[in-house]
Amino acid sequence: xxxxxxxxxxxxxxxxxxxxxxxxxxxxxxxxxxxxxxxxxxxxxxxxxxxxxxxxxxxxxxxxxxxxxxxxxxxxxxxxxxxxxxxxxxxxxxxxxxxxxxxxxxxxxxxxxxxxxxxxxxxxxxxxxxxxxxxxxxxxxxxxxxxxxxxxxxxxxxxxxxxxxxxxxxxxxxxxxxxxxxxxxxxxxxxxxxxxxxxxxxxxxxxxxxxxxxxxxxxxxxxxxxxxxxxxxxxxxxxxxxxxxxxxxxxxxxxxxxxxxxxxxxxxxxxxxxxxxxxxxxx
Amino acid sequence: xxxxxxxxxxxxxxxxxxxxxxxxxxxxxxxxxxxxxxxxxxxxxxxxxxxxxxxxxxxxxxxxxxxxxxxxxxxxxxxxxxxxxxxxxxxxxxxxxxxxxxxxxxxxxxxxxxxxxxxxxxxxxxxxxxxxxxxxxxxxxxxxxxxxxxxxxxxxxxxxxxxxxxxxxxxxxxxxxxxxxxxxxxxxxxxxxxxxxxxxxxxxxxxxxxxxxxxxxxxxxxxxxxxxxxxxxxxxxxxxxxxxxxxxxxxxxxxxxxxxxxxxxxxxxxxxxxxxxxxxxxxxxxxxxxxxxxxxxxxxxxxxxxxxxxxxxxxxxxxxxxxxxxxxxxxxxxxxxxxxxxxxxxxxxxxxxxxxxxxxxxx
Numbered sequence: 339x340x341x342x343x344x345x346x347x348x349x350x351x352x353x354x355x356x357x358x359x360x361x362x363x364x365x366x367x368x369x370x371x372x373x374x375x376x377x378x379x380x381x382x383x384x385x386x387x388x389x390x391x392x393x394x395x396x397x398x399x400x401x402x403x404x405x406x407x408x409x410x411x412x413x414x415x416x417x418x419x420x421x422x423x424x425x426x427x428x429x430x431x432x433x434x435x436x437x438x439x440x441x442x443x444x445x446x447x448x449x450x451x452x453x454x455x456x457x458x459x460x461x462x463x464x465x466x467x468x469x470x471x472x473x474x475x476x477x478x479x480x481x482x483x484x485x486x487x488x489x490x491x492x493x494x495x496x497x498x499x500x501x502x503x504x505x506x507x508x509x510x511x512x513x514x515x516x517x518x519x520x521x522x523x524x525x526x527x528x529x530x531x532x533x534x535x536x537x538x539x540x541x542x543x544x545x546x547x548x549x550x551x552x553x554x555x556x557x558x559x560x561x562x563x564x565x566x567x568x569x570x571x572x573x574x575x576x577x578x579x580x581x582x583x584x585x586x587x588x589x590x591x592x593x594x595x596x597x598x599x600x601x602x603x604x605x606x607x608x609x610x611x612x613x614x615x616x617x618x619x620x621x
Numbered sequence: 622x623x624x625x626x627x628x629x630x631x632x633x634x635x636x637x638x639x640x641x642x643x644x645x646x647x648x649x650x651x652x653x654x655x656x657x658x659x660x661x662x663x664x665x666x667x668x669x670x671x672x673x674x675x676x677x678x679x680x681x682x683x684x685x686x687x688x689x690x691x692x693x694x695x696x697x698x699x700x701x702x703x704x705x706x707x708x709x710x711x712x713x714x715x716x717x718x719x720x721x722x723x724x725x726x727x728x729x730x731x732x733x734x735x736x737x738x739x740x741x742x743x744x745x746x747x748x749x750x751x752x753x754x755x756x757x758x759x760x761x762x763x764x765x766x767x768x769x770x771x772x773x774x775x776x777x778x779x780x781x782x783x784x785x786x787x788x789x790x791x792x793x794x795x796x797x798x799x800x801x802x803x804x805x806x807x808x809x810x811x812x813x814x815x816x817x818x819x820x821x822x823x824x825x826x827x828x829x830x831x832x833x834x835x836x837x838x839x840x841x842x843x844x845x846x847x848x849x850x851x852x853x854x855x856x857x858x859x860x861x862x863x864x865x866x867x868x869x870x871x872x873x874x875x876x877x878x879x880x881x882x883x884x885x886x887x888x889x890x891x892x893x894x895x896x897x898x899x900x901x902x903x904x905x906x907x908x909x910x911x912x913x914x915x916x917x918x919x920x921x922x923x924x925x926x927x928x929x930x931x932x933x934x935x936x937x938x939x940x941x942x943x944x945x946x947x948x949x950x951x952x953x954x955x956x957x958x959x960x961x962x963x964x965x966x967x968x969x970x971x972x973x974x975x976x977x978x979x980x981x982x983x984x
Contacts, residue, residue, distance in 0.1 A: 517720070
């Protein structure tokens with residue numbers, strides 16, 4: 339069937355395929371391997387220039403505990419959680435409601451409004467840097483967790499609404515009409531029918547937005563100045579000392595920072611299977 | 622149980638009129654079928670009665686009350702959708718009780734009604750299943766059950782059987798007819814399938830392009846179609862139409878000349894303005910053309926296609942002037958493509974249509 343299995347091709351094709359796979363995999367994994375190895379290296383190794391080779395000794399416990407004892411990594415991680423979780427909840431809640439309205443209600447300006455949500459996604463966020471910084475300062479939100487949350491919610495809800503609107507649009511209108519025929523209120527239609535049916539979309543979107551916001555470096559740099567509001571991405575940057583950079587600690591911190599989004603991805607993975615509406619209606 | 626009256630009901634989408642003043646009265650406990658080709662407005666009309674589409678003008682009376690501005694649930698209507706529209710994340714029992722639970726109906730009452738509906742529809746063993754675990758026919762029964770629990774004044778069906786395969790469709794047709802007898806409710810049913818219309822309806826409403834073409838009992842439409850559209854829409858295969866000219870008019874009917882020059886007298890009342898030489902259209906159903914020699918006029922056709930259904934055979938052929946004509950022949954006929962066939966016409970089963978496509982009334 340399609341695509342045709344590679345082993346049905348000539349020997350030369352099979353060989354070059356295998357080599358290409360290994361090269362691609364290597365290119366992709368080498369940076370990750372380097373970070374992982376560096377996170378257990380000693381400082382002497384790094385000073386001697388042993389950046390890619392085998393570490394002379396493994397300092398797993400030492401380095402990882404040093405990250406938490408000698409740097410404000412714990413605060414950064416907590417800040418990241420405090421910023422990311424409300425952002426995910428806020429932007430997805432707004433997007434689900436806006437998406438429902440845009441997908442299922444006919445009103446003047448519907449398409450225009452939707453087009454603006456899409457268009458917003460095409461604005462390069464760098465050009466917003468100065469205005470957003472000025473705005474947060476005048477609102478008294480500069481260098482606060484709330485400032486970052488507010489900005490992320492505003493910025494992510496555009497894409498979330500686009501995503502949710504298209505997902506809800508695909509639900510059959512008859513489901514909503516059947517409920518309306520039974521006198522079910524619009525709010526109950528939203529909570530009892532639409533939301534349960536878009537659960538796979540909500541799960542996928544949560545993971546996506548969680549990763550976006552967790553990995554955000556730009557706005558963390560622009561909107562946070564002190565360790566009190568700094569999330570882990572900007573925090574890692576601040577670990578670079580003025581004279582000495584403890585690369586082994588930065589690497590260990592990076593691994594710690596990556597653990598949460600990666601594990602959330604694996605936890606939520608099964609929710610991605612969007613088979614829930616199958617069998618509901620016959621198209 | 623309620624009567625439904627539509628008075629000059631119209632529907633406009635923007636600048637497009639889709640329904641042009643529909644007048645219709647539906648008696649209590651009647652089974653009415655709206656039938657017509659796609660785009661004729663039959664579904665829109667049903668949705669207006671349901672309360673899913675706004676009424677542009679005119680009056681809708683349900684049980685004597687003007688229902689134009691009532692919410693669907695206040696109208697006492699309940700609808701079965703073509704796609705069943707079952708809530709996929711709920712079990713059969715939850716699907717049936719959802720509306721009642723949302724309306725805060727007492728729990729015991731909900732359970733009693735669901736049990737009753739499940740009994741009527743033989744859904745008891747399926748109550749804990751989800752829609753995706755059900756067959757098409759079972760889903761359709763759940764959708765009907767969701768209506769029954771509401772005990773509506775009027776049941777509305779929007780092409781409920783068109784997603785089912787043929788054998789299941791026959792079974793569900795019989796089931797719906799039984800439900801109508803058992804529930805004794807007013808039912809309005811939309812379909813494009815004339816067999817469903819003929820078998821289920823007390824009264825058929827034929828719609829075309831937003832207008833009612835004819836209202837009547839199934840056999841009334843079959844035997845006395847009001848116009849050429851109804852004549853061709855009801856009956857399968859469709860009625861044959863031949864161009865004819867008036868030979869003479871008398872009290873015994875209208876004599877017309879067939880394309881081949883033979884004369885046949887059709888017992889129809891001539892209309893004012895009709896004179897010798899006027900062009901008319903003669904209508905004859907395939908089942909009223911006989912291959913056994915008889916008195917009267919006959920048609921000769923060159924068979925171009927043969928459809929053998931076992932119990933009968935349909936011969937599709939052309940007359941000498943090229944008009945396509947269908948003849949019903951016995952199931953075991955030896956005739957095949959290329960045969961020349963003579964078909965005799967029974968004058969009592971002929972229809973005449975004037976230039977405006979209206980049928981001449983029977984004598």
